[in-house]
Amino acid sequence: MIEYNKIVNDGLWRNNAGLVQLLGLCPLLAVTTTTINGLGLGIATTLTLIISNLMVSSIRNFITSEIRIPVFVMIIACTVTGIELAMNAWFHELFLVLGIFIPLIVTNCAIIGRAEAFASRNSLLPSLLDAISMGIGFTLILILLGGMREIFGFGTLLAQSDLMFGEGASWMTMTIIEDYRGFLLAILPPGAFIGLGLIIAAKNRIDMRVSAAPLSNMLPQ
Amino acid sequence: MIKTTADSTTAREMLKVIAALIPGYIALSLIFGPGALIHAAIMIPVAMLAEATIIWMRSRSAVPAIKDLSAPLTALLLAAALPPLLPWWMAIVGILFAIIIAKQLYGGLGQNPFNPAMVGYVILLVSFPLEMTSWLTPAGAIVGGDTIGFIQSAEIIFGTIENPSITIDGVTGATPLDAMKTALYQGLTISEGIKEISNGVLAGSGWEIINLTFLIGGIYLIASRTISWHIPVSMLVALLIISALFNTVDPDRYSTPLYHLLSGGTMLGAFFIATDPVTASTTPRGRIWFGACIGILIYTIRSWGGYPDAVAFSVLLLNMFTPLIDHFTQPKIYGERDNG
Numbered sequence: 001m002i003e004y005n006k007i008v009n010d011g012l013w014r015n016n017a018g019l020v021q022l023l024g025l026c027p028l029l030a031v032t033t034t035t036i037n038g039l040g041l042g043i044a045t046t047l048t049l050i051i052s053n054l055m056v057s058s059i060r061n062f063i064t065s066e067i068r069i070p071v072f073v074m075i076i077a078c079t080v081t082g083i084e085l086a087m088n089a090w091f092h093e094l095f096l097v098l099g100i101f102i103p104l105i106v107t108n109c110a111i112i113g114r115a116e117a118f119a120s121r122n123s124l125l126p127s128l129l130d131a132i133s134m135g136i137g138f139t140l141i142l143i144l145l146g147g148m149r150e151i152f153g154f155g156t157l158l159a160q161s162d163l164m165f166g167e168g169a170s171w172m173t174m175t176i177i178e179d180y181r182g183f184l185l186a187i188l189p190p191g192a193f194i195g196l197g198l199i200i201a202a203k204n205r206i207d208m209r210v211s212a213a214p215l216s217n218m219l220p221q
Numbered sequence: 222m223i224k225t226t227a228d229s230t231t232a233r234e235m236l237k238v239i240a241a242l243i244p245g246y247i248a249l250s251l252i253f254g255p256g257a258l259i260h261a262a263i264m265i266p267v268a269m270l271a272e273a274t275i276i277w278m279r280s281r282s283a284v285p286a287i288k289d290l291s292a293p294l295t296a297l298l299l300a301a302a303l304p305p306l307l308p309w310w311m312a313i314v315g316i317l318f319a320i321i322i323a324k325q326l327y328g329g330l331g332q333n334p335f336n337p338a339m340v341g342y343v344i345l346l347v348s349f350p351l352e353m354t355s356w357l358t359p360a361g362a363i364v365g366g367d368t369i370g371f372i373q374s375a376e377i378i379f380g381t382i383e384n385p386s387i388t389i390d391g392v393t394g395a396t397p398l399d400a401m402k403t404a405l406y407q408g409l410t411i412s413e414g415i416k417e418i419s420n421g422v423l424a425g426s427g428w429e430i431i432n433l434t435f436l437i438g439g440i441y442l443i444a445s446r447t448i449s450w451h452i453p454v455s456m457l458v459a460l461l462i463i464s465a466l467f468n469t470v471d472p473d474r475y476s477t478p479l480y481h482l483l484s485g486g487t488m489l490g491a492f493f494i495a496t497d498p499v500t501a502s503t504t505p506r507g508r509i510w511f512g513a514c515i516g517i518l519i520y521t522i523r524s525w526g527g528y529p530d531a532v533a534f535s536v537l538l539l540n541m542f543t544p545l546i547d548h549f550t551q552p553k554i555y556g557e558r559d560n561g
Contacts, residue, residue: 184348
């Protein structure tokens with residue numbers, strides 16, 4: 001009996017790719033300068049995860065364990081190439097902004113990690129659910145970090161949303177702080193590391209509260 | 222070593238360092254107006270409050286950490302390094318990063334791998350490059366003009382003046398190190414550049430006096446055995462040797478050793494920043510390596526790097542190597558064989 005609740009909970013929270021497994025840090029830290037960048041990369045990564053998980057799961061009984069890694073790599077590479085071409089066609093501006101990080105989804109360890117750890121051992125439906133929840137979990141962190149860095153760095157939220165949703169979506173851009181002079185650190189790479197560290201700290205804090213153990217027992221003495 | 226209660230001795234050492242900063246602060250105030258003092262007055266309470274808050278959140282007693290005076294010292298060091306008319310909220314951003322991110326998140330005093338004051342400085346420098354590089358033209362003490370007064374400094378720092386650019390336009394400018402770099406880009410030689418940028422004799426007016434006063438404070442620190450001589454001496458000697466070398470080869474493109482020793486944050490860095498007992502190397506041989514590498518890095522970044530001054534970057538880079546340096550320079554225990 002497969003516990004679907006557990007799969008969803010793992011992907012979104014308990015085993016989150018961005019916060020707990022810390023997989024795919026390179027795109028996570030590099031592209032999250034704005035919310036829209038984060039959302040775009042998150043959706044592309046989720047799509048890749050879904051397709052690769054489904055394919056790996058459906059052929060899992062035909063590949064021997066000796067050659068499974070090259071097979072996974074080829075599946076993921078094909079998927080990413082397809083998504084890259086699709087984004088180039090339909091979201092060309094966003095494709096230009098995200099640049100090298102679209103083809104680099106292929107190196108995102110979260111994807112081959114799910115293929116190896118989950119899809120190659122489970123049937124289609126759980127693999128699909130795993131891909132969706134892992135992808136959404138990762139996307140949420142990308143959006144959260146992108147939003148934090150955008151607010152502190154530029155004073156706006158959802159800037160350039162026309163890249164994603166077309167010309168009609170310019171209204172979504174919010175100016176949070178008027179006449180903001182910008183805080184460059186948040187945009188630069190150190191800001192990404194500090195921001196991710198703070199999000200992880202917040203998650204650990206929430207987990208501690210939930211587990212209801214006395215705080216002093218959980219801290220390193 | 223005599224073992225005493227940790228907080229009281231730490232506080233005593235910190236107090237000596239604070240006392241040694243006094244001549245430097247007097248020179249800063251006479252030459253650049255009371256900006257540094259105003260910044261210190263803002264940052265010291267913020268630093269202590271931030272420290273106490275984080276320690277309280279870690280459910281520990283905040284009293285010893287407040288009593289050891291390390292947070293006020295970080296604030297004083299950072300205030301001495303900031304441009305005198307930096308807006309108040311930038312100073313607060315700097316000290317909050319220094320105390321919370323660079324010090325307390327790593328576990329507080331004694332656990333931080335990077336010098337907190339310099340982390341605060343670098344964060345401000347990369348975030349607000351324009352504000353962090355506009356210094357006052359040194360007045361008063363050297364040229365005979367008026368130093369910017371307390372009221373005027375405070376008005377600019379707190380932004381209560383309607384249009385600060387008009388008020389301060391006549392008095393702000395780049396530091397001599399910065400201006401020299403620009404002059405070199407424009408194809409001027411060092412001697413032409415010096416004429417262009419300063420009325421000072423050696424390293425830009427006012428700056429040599431500030432550096433000399435920090436040198437006096439540093440000598441007191443060595444004499445009172447608060448710091449050992451290894452780091453400052455090796456750092457200054459390394460800077461002296463490398464700058465003398467390049468200056469001899471091509472005096473038109475590379476400044477004199479004296480210029481480097483008495484410019485920017487050299488002396489403040491050598492005696493007060495690089496010698497931080499937490500983040501610096503701890504073995505005698507290691508300290509010499511540590512200081513010498515900082516001296517060479519300062520020269521390298523000043524001469525060929527993108528930023529005008531380099532003390533903060535050099536110290537932070539060497540902070541990363543401190544564990545490695547300590548590992549390879551452990552003193553031999555008496556009786557230990559060479560090839561055990």
